[in-house]
Amino acid sequence: MYIEKVKNEMNLPETVKIFDTTLRDGEQTPGVAMTVDEKIRIAKKLDELGVNVIEAGFPVSSSGEVEAAGEILKMGLNAHICGLARPLKGDLDAAIDADVDYIHTFIGTSPLHREFKLKMSKEEILSKSVDAVEYIKDHGIIAEFSAEDSTRTELDYLKEIYNAVEDAGVDCINVPDTVGVMVPTSMNWLIRELKSELKVPISVHCHNDFGLAVANSLASVEAGADQVHATINGLGERAGNASLEEVVMALITQYDLKMNIKTEGLVNLSEFVSRITGVKMPPNKAIVGENAFAHEAGIHVHGVLAKAETYEPITPEMVGHTRRIVLGKHTGANAIKAKLKEYGIDLDKNQFDKVFNQVKALGDKGKCVTDADLRAIAESILGRAKEEIVKLEGFSVMTGNSVLPTATVKLSINGESKTAAKTGVGPVDAAINAIQRAVSETGDIELQEYNIEAITGGTNALAEVFVIMGDKEGNKATGRSTTEDIVMASVEAVLDAINKILILR
Ligand SMILES: CC(=O)SCCNC(=O)CCNC(=O)[C@H](O)C(C)(C)COP(=O)(O)OP(=O)(O)OC[C@H]1O[C@@H](n2cnc3c(N)ncnc32)[C@H](O)[C@@H]1OP(=O)(O)O
Numbered sequence: 001m002y003i004e005k006v007k008n009e010m011n012l013p014e015t016v017k018i019f020d021t022t023l024r025d026g027e028q029t030p031g032v033a034m035t036v037d038e039k040i041r042i043a044k045k046l047d048e049l050g051v052n053v054i055e056a057g058f059p060v061s062s063s064g065e066v067e068a069a070g071e072i073l074k075m076g077l078n079a080h081i082c083g084l085a086r087p088l089k090g091d092l093d094a095a096i097d098a099d100v101d102y103i104h105t106f107i108g109t110s111p112l113h114r115e116f117k118l119k120m121s122k123e124e125i126l127s128k129s130v131d132a133v134e135y136i137k138d139h140g141i142i143a144e145f146s147a148e149d150s151t152r153t154e155l156d157y158l159k160e161i162y163n164a165v166e167d168a169g170v171d172c173i174n175v176p177d178t179v180g181v182m183v184p185t186s187m188n189w190l191i192r193e194l195k196s197e198l199k200v201p202i203s204v205h206c207h208n209d210f211g212l213a214v215a216n217s218l219a220s221v222e223a224g225a226d227q228v229h230a231t232i233n234g235l236g237e238r239a240g241n242a243s244l245e246e247v248v249m250a251l252i253t254q255y256d257l258k259m260n261i262k263t264e265g266l267v268n269l270s271e272f273v274s275r276i277t278g279v280k281m282p283p284n285k286a287i288v289g290e291n292a293f294a295h296e297a298g299i300h301v302h303g304v305l306a307k308a309e310t311y312e313p314i315t316p317e318m319v320g321h322t323r324r325i326v327l328g329k330h331t332g333a334n335a336i337k338a339k340l341k342e343y344g345i346d347l348d349k350n351q352f353d354k355v356f357n358q359v360k361a362l363g364d365k366g367k368c369v370t371d372a373d374l375r376a377i378a379e380s381i382l383g384r385a386k387e388e389i390v391k392l393e394g395f396s397v398m399t400g401n402s403v404l405p406t407a408t409v410k411l412s413i414n415g416e417s418k419t420a421a422k423t424g425v426g427p428v429d430a431a432i433n434a435i436q437r438a439v440s441e442t443g444d445i446e447l448q449e450y451n452i453e454a455i456t457g458g459t460n461a462l463a464e465v466f467v468i469m470g471d472k473e474g475n476k477a478t479g480r481s482t483t484e485d486i487v488m489a490s491v492e493a494v495l496d497a498i499n500k501i502l503i504l505r
């Protein structure tokens, strides 16, 4: 909305090309290495997504890189297939031999790179760059040139080298913020400065050392950059590169740019790359993270149920995601009502309050309530005895490997307090024995069947206990309870069944 107020100050291009470098800079993520087959599979999906260029690797660095680039080329994809090369004959020949139709050549231009790394003069670096571009163009291949560490390079030298490669016939110049030192305003200024100097399309390659890679890429586009280098999931050296999914979605939805990206494939590709690289996304990762369209807070869920846009800037379908309503500490009644409606569970006010209180109590204990948990809680409350003749006032169990499990229960039976203690083979058995003893004067009701099930995995899973109790007259009733404590669940289930039998009498 407010972007409209500043759009006329921007120098937005009609569209932005996406140069994907997941298979090259993304593979430079420490600990990540892809096989030829994995690169092929990712390249196919990147092409389906609609990226313009796929940087398949750095051919001179290994035979696997050459093979991957060659195999990707054989697939006849729509995207250009690019190989990275230093401006050295060996590197350029390796890329040419790999048959790529696009070569990205680079060399460090900042004083740090010149003096300490390359030990080359400005003139040497410039002449190598020009020679490389001419060599690439002589082979009829698209040439992109990067002045590595351009954002720490003197402006006059940066312009000089970019002008020289432009004169040599380069097709695109790339401005790498190699160690992510730019901020959006400085990046915007630099790209405007270069735009006024050069005729060739300008690309940017932003690293995320200060978490600004996406912001700097967008600031570059605002200044007129024609292409953005990005990686799926923001993979790349150190803190990574600009995340493709974030850049693309911001460009399309916030700047209203027309792009040829099938955005509904983004989540699938993110998960695919995550599985292949072993780099898991944090749940709060923008666009593709597990929580990107998940809502727990009651006020948010209420808003989303009324109109999703209240708390979702884009639809989950746009990126192939799904909306999730999560239950927990911050849940409100509207969320639970919506879920119960979805399951076709109809509760009266009293039953609903019990479900609501149990969800809140679990949340207060730091637990997340899954959909399966909610169903089990609701179903057990739904099936409860309508009247409580016997009520639990309290219980305690003592157990361990050197003591006889013993339980003490305090019940209110028809309003009268009754306490009983009993031992058992374990805490559950002891608790049930103690209840049976406490109610023995009211009626001899015995356990006939006991079943327990964990609703979801983990030691803190909700336990669902199902019992059948019976008396001497042949009355039988079932009891059910779902809580995170198996002894408590057992006690509640047994009392539920006892109450049902007592009502029958
Ligand atoms: C900012 C970036 O992301 S750039 C891309 C970085 N990616 C990679 O490095 C991954 C693949 N790299 C490799 O497989 C290897 O590093 C290779 C094959 C490229 C080079 O391997 P080696 O010859 O063993 O050299 P090594 O990696 O140890 O050192 C890099 C060499 O390249 C030189 N170099 C670095 N960039 C350039 C450049 N643009 N132009 C010319 N030389 C360069 C360095 O000065 C150094 O040369 P030296 O060995 O003569 O001192």
Ligand SMILES: CC(C)C(=O)C(=O)O
Pocket: 025, 106, 146, 148, 149, 174, 176, 177, 178, 179, 205, 207
């Ligand atoms: C090769 C260049 C573009 C690079 O990866 C960088 O500078 O980060």
